[in-house]
Every structure is written in C-alpha cells, then in structure tokens.
Amino acid sequence: MRVGIVCAALIVANVCHGHGNPIHVNVVDGRLSVSGGLPLAFGFVRQAFDDHEDSYLEDLGDIALGITPGFNVSGMTPGSGLHLEVMPRPDFTTAASPNRWLWHWNKSTAKVEIAPNNPELELASQQLLGDVALTQFAAPATGPSMLVLEPQSSELGTHQHPIAYILDNNPSAPFGAYGFFARLTSPNYQPSDPFLVALNHSLSHDEYLLAAKSMNAAASLPGDFDGNDRVDGADFLAWQRAFGSTVNLAADASLNGVVDADDLAIWQSNFGRTWPAAGIGITAGVPEPTAASLCAASAIAAASAVRRRRLRTGYRE
Numbered sequence: 001m002r003v004g005i006v007c008a009a010l011i012v013a014n015v016c017h018g019h020g021n022p023i024h025v026n027v028v029d030g031r032l033s034v035s036g037g038l039p040l041a042f043g044f045v046r047q048a049f050d051d052h053e054d055s056y057l058e059d060l061g062d063i064a065l066g067i068t069p070g071f072n073v074s075g076m077t078p079g080s081g082l083h084l085e086v087m088p089r090p091d092f093t094t095a096a097s098p099n100r101w102l103w104h105w106n107k108s109t110a111k112v113e114i115a116p117n118n119p120e121l122e123l124a125s126q127q128l129l130g131d132v133a134l135t136q137f138a139a140p141a142t143g144p145s146m147l148v149l150e151p152q153s154s155e156l157g158t159h160q161h162p163i164a165y166i167l168d169n170n171p172s173a174p175f176g177a178y179g180f181f182a183r184l185t186s187p188n189y190q191p192s193d194p195f196l197v198a199l200n201h202s203l204s205h206d207e208y209l210l211a212a213k214s215m216n217a218a219a220s221l222p223g224d225f226d227g228n229d230r231v232d233g234a235d236f237l238a239w240q241r242a243f244g245s246t247v248n249l250a251a252d253a254s255l256n257g258v259v260d261a262d263d264l265a266i267w268q269s270n271f272g273r274t275w276p277a278a279g280i281g282i283t284a285g286v287p288e289p290t291a292a293s294l295c296a297a298s299a300i301a302a303a304s305a306v307r308r309r310r311l312r313t314g315y316r317e
Helices: 005-015 206-219 233-242 261-270 289-313
Strands: 023-028 031-035 047-049 063-066 069-074 082-087 103-106 112-115 121-125 130-136 147-148 163-168 177-183 197-201
Touching: 023 121, 031 177, 069 130, 069 147, 082 130, 112 206, 121 147, 130 147, 130 177, 163 197, 177 206, 233 261
Parallel strands: 023 069, 047 197
Antiparallel strands: 023 031, 063 163, 082 147, 082 177, 103 112, 103 177, 121 130, 121 163, 177 197
C-alpha cells in the first residue's frame, strides 16, 4: 500500500472527526518531555496514546484512517524541528523474540498476535514533511524517523494534527489495536523517553486499555520488573516489595491488576533470561531458582500473616 500523502491529507480533512488527547510535548532541562498519555506500569514504556473515545481508525474501504493522537507542543524555540522516531522492540511472545516495528492486538482473541497478510501502517505528514511506512518485522524502507512539526510561535500551545495514520485494509485488517513504540527527537534538544502509540480499530475503552498493556508487556522480558533487560534477583526483590499491591504494578506481569503469586511464577519461569540473549546471563550473587523460590514462599507466608493480624485487630491501611 502506498497512499499518496497529498490525497491522505485531503481525505483526513473531510472524514475524520474528534480531537482526542494530544501528546503533550515540553522541554525540561534541555530534554524533550512527553506527558498526557495512558499510564502503563509493567513493560517497556510508561505511557500510551490515545485512549480517548474519539480516537479510532475509520474504515474507508481499502484503508482505515485516523489523525489522532495529535500533538500539543510548548517550550520549544519556534521553528525547531520535532521528529518522530519509531523504535523496534523484541516481541517476547514469540520463541525467537524478533525485532518488531508494528504490533497487533487481536480483538477476537484478546492477545498480541501476528496480523495476517502483514498489513502496512503509513505515518504520513499532512504538511508534506515526509512519511514512515511500517510493517511488522521488517525495518521501514523509508527510514524510522520523520519530521512532524516545525512549530511557529502561533502554533505553540495549540492542538495540532500533523500525522495521518493510514492502515492498509485490503485485504481486511483484523479488528483490534495497531501500535508502535517511538520517541521524539530534535536537533536542539535531547530525545524524549519512548512511548507507545496504539491505534484503536473498533475497540471499546476497556479493550483498548488491555491492548495497550498487552503490547507494552510483550515488548518487555517477562519477569523483568525493573526494566533493565535482565530477569534476576533484583526483580524478585521488586516483586517482594510490591507483593499484594494494586497500585504499584511494575511487577504485575500477568496484567491482572495485583502483584501476586502469578507474577512470581512468571519471574521463576524466566529467571536468568537477558536481552540480547547472548548478553550478561546469570551472574554471581544472583540466587538460584530453588533458593529464590524459598525466599518467595517466605515472603508470601509473611505477607499472609500480616494480613491475618490486621484482620484480627481491625487495622486497615
């Protein structure tokens, strides 16, 4: 699929409605800062865009098309270039963990899967500044980065829609979410932290939340609770500190909304894994799985005893 950028801009202007939640961009200590997204606890990034009810891909036959999320830029020097750089991540839901550029969460199965027919998602500039064409496992032939905005003074602090998101829908792309990880860069500032853009293709709000969480988890080593691409003793300690929490969910690898024994089981089954796979491996001083299991059992027993004492005394946190 190669939809002309000019045609895409004209189509978007006529058919797409709704404003959505913009990607808020600011500058903090010389670094681009991104905020305003859906908070994500476990996985590669800490926020996703856009979970607003007006944000969706509209089915137009051979393509499904949207213009959200947009951007709201503040704090940059007028005329500074703002670039969107798409970032690949390993897909840890597959055995070989190949680098993946375009992610798909299937509405029918509620899982991250490989989309049939390898659809293409084109990120096309509505200001004719360039584009990036993404498929699932091949690096984009157009390169991973595109110029999004060169905001002038009158545009700073306003909600802009510089990108048309164009999904190949011939043959029909399955309903679900289509996502990519990215960061913002500029010649004048340090790059932003990465974030997830998850495009809604016929999902409810709750389905969208699960899709974003699932794609983010799929891009992170299962059991890597501190995000350093190693599953080791430090991750067990992170799980132990958060055990029972429904708020601190960095160790909620099962995505069930609580840090519990299911997350410990995921850590145990992945203990010693690293990314890249030929990297650090199991190092001295990291507990063996058997010893770690004993520590975990003690932690669970201690936590249970504390809860029983609180119930007997009527104490609540």
